[in-house]
Amino acid sequence: MCGIVGYIGTGSAKEIVLSGLKNLEYRGYDSAGIAINKKGKLLLRKESGELENLIAKTRKAEFDGNMGIGHTRWATHGSPIRENAHPHLSADGRIAIVHNGIIENYIELKNMLIKDHGIEFRSETDSEVIAQLIGVLYEGNLLDAVRAAVSRMRGAYAVGIICSEDPDTIIAVRKDAPLIAGIGEGCNYLASDIPAVLSYTRDIYVIENGEIVVITKDDIKIYDEDMTRIGREVMRVTWDATAADKGEYEDFMKKEIFEQPDGVRKTLGRRLTNDGEIKLDGIKLSKEEIDNIDRIYIVACGTAAHAGIQGVTLFEKFAKIPAEMDIASEFRYRNPLVNERTLCVCISQSGETSDTLEALREAKRKGARILSICNVVGSSVARESDDVMFTEAGPEIAVASTKAYTTQLVCLYLIALYMGRKKGTVPDEKYASLIAELRQTPDKIKEVLKTEKQIEKLAEQFYIKEQIFYIGRGMDVGTALEASLKLKEITYINSFAIGAGELKHGTIALVRNGTLFFVLATQDKLYEKMLSNIEEIKARKAHVVSIAKKGNSRVAKVSDEVIYIPECADDVTPLIAIVPMQLLAYHMAKLLKRNIDKPRNLAKSVTVE
Ligand code: AGP
Numbered sequence: 001m002c003g004i005v006g007y008i009g010t011g012s013a014k015e016i017v018l019s020g021l022k023n024l025e026y027r028g029y030d031s032a033g034i035a036i037n038k039k040g041k042l043l044l045r046k047e048s049g050e051l052e053n054l055i056a057k058t059r060k061a062e063f064d065g066n067m068g069i070g071h072t073r074w075a076t077h078g079s080p081i082r083e084n085a086h087p088h089l090s091a092d093g094r095i096a097i098v099h100n101g102i103i104e105n106y107i108e109l110k111n112m113l114i115k116d117h118g119i120e121f122r123s124e125t126d127s128e129v130i131a132q133l134i135g136v137l138y139e140g141n142l143l144d145a146v147r148a149a150v151s152r153m154r155g156a157y158a159v160g161i162i163c164s165e166d167p168d169t170i171i172a173v174r175k176d177a178p179l180i181a182g183i184g185e186g187c188n189y190l191a192s193d194i195p196a197v198l199s200y201t202r203d204i205y206v207i208e209n210g211e212i213v214v215i216t217k218d219d220i221k222i223y224d225e226d227m228t229r230i231g232r233e234v235m236r237v238t239w240d241a242t243a244a245d246k247g248e249y250e251d252f253m254k255k256e257i258f259e260q261p262d263g264v265r266k267t268l269g270r271r272l273t274n275d276g277e278i279k280l281d282g283i284k285l286s287k288e289e290i291d292n293i294d295r296i297y298i299v300a301c302g303t304a305a306h307a308g309i310q311g312v313t314l315f316e317k318f319a320k321i322p323a324e325m326d327i328a329s330e331f332r333y334r335n336p337l338v339n340e341r342t343l344c345v346c347i348s349q350s351g352e353t354s355d356t357l358e359a360l361r362e363a364k365r366k367g368a369r370i371l372s373i374c375n376v377v378g379s380s381v382a383r384e385s386d387d388v389m390f391t392e393a394g395p396e397i398a399v400a401s402t403k404a405y406t407t408q409l410v411c412l413y414l415i416a417l418y419m420g421r422k423k424g425t426v427p428d429e430k431y432a433s434l435i436a437e438l439r440q441t442p443d444k445i446k447e448v449l450k451t452e453k454q455i456e457k458l459a460e461q462f463y464i465k466e467q468i469f470y471i472g473r474g475m476d477v478g479t480a481l482e483a484s485l486k487l488k489e490i491t492y493i494n495s496f497a498i499g500a501g502e503l504k505h506g507t508i509a510l511v512r513n514g515t516l517f518f519v520l521a522t523q524d525k526l527y528e529k530m531l532s533n534i535e536e537i538k539a540r541k542a543h544v545v546s547i548a549k550k551g552n553s554r555v556a557k558v559s560d561e562v563i564y565i566p567e568c569a570d571d572v573t574p575l576i577a578i579v580p581m582q583l584l585a586y587h588m589a590k591l592l593k594r595n596i597d598k599p600r601n602l603a604k605s606v607t608v609e
Contacts, residue, residue, distance in 0.1 A: 002086075002100040002607075003027045004179070005196050006069040006160045006170045009187020009217045013037075013068030014058055020189070020196035021070050022051060027193070027604050029072035030080035034058065035087040035096035035162060038065035042096050042164045046085035066217075067167060069160045069190070071098035074603050077106070078124030088128040090135020091119050094164045095145075097134065099127040100192055101156035101177040102608050109133060109152065130159055142166050143214060146173060147227075150212075156354065156608065158207075160190050170215040172207065177607050178352045178380060179207040181220045183234065188215045193605075194237055194378075195395060202237040206378040235378055251596045253398035253490070257582050258449060261442040263403045264575065266392035267410040268438055276435045278418045283371060283387040287422045293343045296323040297368070299331045299359040300347035301606070303401040303485060307373075307408035308347050309478035310574045314412050315345075317571075318420035328359035329609070338366040345415075346372040349396055349404035350605040351379020358609070360384060373411040375404050389415060398597045399604050400489045402582050405482060406445070409575050413438060437569045441576060444566040448579040451563065455580055458545065458561060459587030463491070465516050469507070470497040470581075472520030473529055475574050479520050483581035490589040490599050500533040513541040518581070521548045521555055522565065522573040534558045547577055 003024030007016040017034050032054045033046030043063055047053040051072070071086035078084035087096040103109070106126035113119040113129065117136045121128055130149065138145040142163045156176035163169075172179060172190050182189030182197035182204050189197040190213070194204060205220060207213055211230065214221045222230045249255035271279055296315050298308035308325040315323040321343075326336065328346075332355065338344065344363035348356045351374040360370055360381060372385035375393050382388045391407035417434065420426035426434075462468070468487060470480035477499045484497035498507055500519070517537055521530035527548075534544055535558060546559040549567050556562045563580045565573070589596050 002074050002192070003029065003072040003196065004069070004098045004100050004158055004160050004190065004192045005071075006098075006172065006190030006215070007187065008067040008168075008170050008215055009184060010066055011187060013065050014063045016189075016200065017068050017070035018051070018055055018058070019199060020191055021072050023195045023198065024072055024191070024193055025051065025598070027072065027074070029074050031075075031082065031085035032070070032072045033085045033087050034068055034070040035089075036063055036065040036068040037162055037164060037167050040164050040167055042089065042093060042162070044087060044089060044096065046082050046087070048080055048082050048085060067162065067170065069096065069098045069162055069170065076102060076608055077126045084123045084125050086127060088123060088125070088131040090131045090138070092135055095131050095135045095138060096162050097127070097131045098160045099130055100158045100607065101175075102126060103129055103153055103157065104155035105153070130157070134161060138163070140165070142169060142171055143212070146171050147212065158192060168216050172213040172215065174207045174211055175209050176354065176357070176380075180378070181205045181207060181213055181215060183220060187217050188220050190215060198237065203234050204237060205232045206235055206383070208383070251398065253400055253402065253586055253596050256396055256398055256403045257579070257586065259394065260403050260406050260579065261446045261449070263391070263393040263407045264410055264445060265442040267407040268414070270392065271414050272435065272439070276432060278414050278421065280389060280414065280418055282389050283415065283418070285371075285387060285419070289369070290319070290419050290422045292341055293321055294341040296321050296343045296345060297331065297336060297338065297363065298323065298325045298345045298347065299328045299356060299363070301328050301353055301355050303405050303482060304347040304349060304356070304408060306478050306482035306485065307405055307412060308345070309481065310409055310475055311345065311347070311412040311416070313475055314416035315419070318416040318426050319423060320420070320425040326359070328353070328355040331359040332362045338363050338368045340367040342366070342368040344368040344370050346370060346381055346385065347408050348372070348379075348381045349375045349391070349401055349408070351376040351381035352605050352607050353381075354607050354609050357381055357384070371415070373408050375407070397604070399599055399602045400486055400585075400596070402486075405578065406575055410438070413572075434569065434571060437572045440568070441572055444568060444576050445579050447566050448576060449583075451580065452583055455563065455583045456587045458563070459584055459591055462516060463588040463591040465493060467515070468493055468495045469515065469517045470495065470520065471500040471503060471517060471533060473500050473526040474523040475570065476520035476522055476577065479574050479577050479581070480518075482578055483518065483520075483585070486582055486585040487588065489602060490585055490594055490596050491592055492594065492600070493588070500530060503533065503536070508536070508540070511537050511540040511542050515540075515542045517542050517544050519544055519546045519559065520577060521546050521552070522577045523570045524549075525570060527552060531555065531558060547580060549573075
């Protein structure tokens with residue numbers, strides 16, 4: 001998804017903006033550009049493809065200036081060609097803008113600009129209308145022109161704006177797209193995301209919806225829509241810049257898979273007291289409020305939605321509250337039965353996913369209490385929620401989510417158990433044994449990571465397959481769905497996940513000699529049923545790789561291969577069984593020479609609908 005960077009100060013804007021864009025690469029992009037204000041003249045360069053192309057084209061000293069904006073674009077309106085890359089210029093060349101988001105009424109604005117002002121558009125993008133609109137409204141005061149333009153724009157946007165005639169100011173506006181300002185010494189920064197500025201500053205302002213920011217080298221002023229100055233607290237970023245480095249690993253995805261024992265331990269650690277009680281810092285639900293909840297809707301997208309599927313089981317089992325998992329993009333349009341007694345649980349790694357954010361707002365409008373599970377402090381989802389529980393995963397850079405998933409699961413266990421404990425619906429013994437099981441999961445994940453060599457061998461056997469099925473029952477259904485998504489995302493192999501009992505209702509028609517199945521068989525109470533499912537597909541000559549707990553040897557007799565995970569309670573298997581599946585997808589993608597951290601057509605944070 002697009003990324004924005006801006007810099008104003010005494011250093012080289014080109015170097016700083018380009019390095020910021022490099023740190024936003026994980027958002028995904030297909031073209032990039034910068035605009036530098038040099039002595040009252042805007043110098044513009046844009047290139048399609050890798051950032052390196054842009055870096056190569058801006059090597060010359062003519063691009064040296066102390067103020068500039070830059071952008072990495074992920075095509076939505078218009079193909080990823082140089083003309084459609086940002087920054088966009090106004091017709092008179094005085095205004096340059098970078099934009100993240102979508103201008104919904106751009107056709108209307110474009111027609112008006114063509115008809116009333118004779119503007120000739122140079123790109124197919126919605127974003128160019130912002131530059132042209134500000135251009136025609138500009139009468140010597142950039143801030144006035146930006147405010148007038150914003151009042152006519154509908155949609156979602158984070159926009160950075162510079163003007164050749166105002167070499168001392170960058171202006172930015174935000175609505176429903178992330179934006180931060182970084183505080184430097186004798187310089188200041190603008191960006192879509194914290195990692196862009198982390199090499200330069202740890203002090204940031206999170207910009208809120210509807211706000212306008214005026215940035216000079218010595219000051220950052222934040223205003224609301226009515227131009228009332230806002231005093232914003234400085235947020236000090238505590239996580240390490242090296243957390244966004246690959247370190248000794250070849251890819252971020254591999255690093256993040258191996259960081260899971262640590263992430264799970266940290267996410268648990270902060271919330272579990274020595275005597276096993278759960279303390280939820282960001283969640284203020286009292287016993288009365290929990291008793292009042294009569295329904296839980298979990299809303300999320302992609303991997304976070306798969307964590308949500310497990311959440312349904314956990315909330316119903318431990319808190320005894322009816323729960324449903326809704327894909328956020330559907331929830332927001334289907335008029336769900338939400339009221340003051342509804343708890344809406346939003347799960348989002350980035351906290352900026354547009355569909356999840358809109359689902360959250362829809363639930364809020366209808367009176368629900370919003371509890372979020374999020375990985376990014378200061379993100380929109382976190383800020384707009386009543387209660388937030390942060391995953392302690394550290395920045396997740398690879399597009400394919402791994403450590404965010406397992407830490408989201410940990411949060412769901414803790415919240416469901418906390419609610420159950422308050423309600424008195426989890427017997428003491430069951431509670432104590434689950435807490436003990438949860439405490440052991442980091443070590444069990446570590447044990448699974450040690451089987452990497454075996455998994456690599458399986459990857460060598462299967463990476464040429466064109467189609468792969470994943471089946472499971474109970475909590476293994478969510479694991480199967482997540483495993484299948486991981487494979488699809490990074491290998492581009494067609495894969496399909498389904499509850500094993502559902503196979504015979506249609507999908508079994510696809511099974512023939514050599515069809516590959518990954519069978520999740522980790523649920524003791526459903527083990528026999530899974531063995532029957534394996535027999536069923538083996539009878540049709542499928543190739544079966546089962547994932548089972550150590551000690552369950554019967555599965556080996558009916559399967560072609562078995563990946564064993566350590567013994568554990570059925571309830572916590574989702575935390576452990578997904579790990580070999582992540583590794584398998586990773587190694588298959590490696591053999592296929594895929595761009596693992598940045599798979600085609602995907603972006604890390606999907607801030608458009
Ligand atoms: C995960 O591997 C995906 N890239 C994607 O499904 C992701 O989980 C989804 O877009 C939701 O993102 P979020 O957690 O940041 O809201």
